[in-house]
Amino acid sequence: MIIQTKNIGIEISGKTIFSNISLEINPNEMIAITGPSGSGKTTLLNCLGLIQSVNNGDILIENQNASQWKEKEKISFWKDKAAFIYQDYGIIEDENVSYNVTLNKRQAKTQVVDEILHTVGLGGRGHDMAAVLSGGEKQRLGVARAIYKKATIIFADEPTASLDQSNREIIINLLRKCSENGASVIIATHDERLVSVCDRSINLKPFM
Template structure:
């Protein structure tokens, strides 16, 4: 898996969010998108995930220009390769922990799910409703979902925001492990501890 960003730009309501952004990401890398609030970190992350359309330039994934993708192609990309860990957790609170990992009621009780929940520190809690989880536990569910899917690209928006030290360190370690297994992990973050763990830094102040 390889992602190349070639000279992309985004305007919102006539305001330049960023321009002339170019960089590359390769298999096994953890990449931080940094900068102050309002600089376009989340917008860039959404562009990389084809949630937001760029106004100029192109994004290449494995040699394919994904900025030209139709909705069907985007859906297939998300189904086959990618997952998004949201700042607000992206959890279905009235569903079980196991369902939130698999998003498939037929796979909830598999051995694979039990192993992943143990890995993220939620062993034995597969039947609990997600609403009872703490913020840190919900964030770990997002990572468990990525591990279950065997995602080759993981997008994460402020994955350590509002977490206590213990949960922050655990989330950072889990993301690092995903990268070591070959995923591209791309993060929009303010967290200096998380930035220091990354292989590459994209400073939005440059754009």
């Protein structure tokens, strides 16, 4: 498996957000994290992506204990393997859209980038500054980046939340395709249609 957690738990400001979560996620799997608002979906996603540290338990990534990784090992995980499709995270606002796909000035000008942008519904927007994109467009830019870097693990936070019906279907199909191509795709979502195309879901309950 690509990610395994053993009894992970987290407290924030003395409040338990979740505890004792043990799960295994395989390559090719598309998993939904569901639950009511405030139940900890984003927090769990952040912990699996090593953005936030857990207080208890271990997170294993490709059989290595990632809970003990130093900053340097985390950075190479974020750079080489992970992609984050978050509305407010990882987009470099004062660079253009193409640069944001590749994070490399020279590669940003290639036809591959134009094609990927077209695929996510951002065709012709490559020269626009990322700052002018809407929330939903930023989500799609995140998907473009995940496709470009051929991420092994994709973390998506409400990837369909700000989209209209047709862009929503495009994103659902693209995420499905990423998982069919070998990525593990982990999605925090309220979108029942998106949940229905996932292989399984992890339902969080508000912690009392």
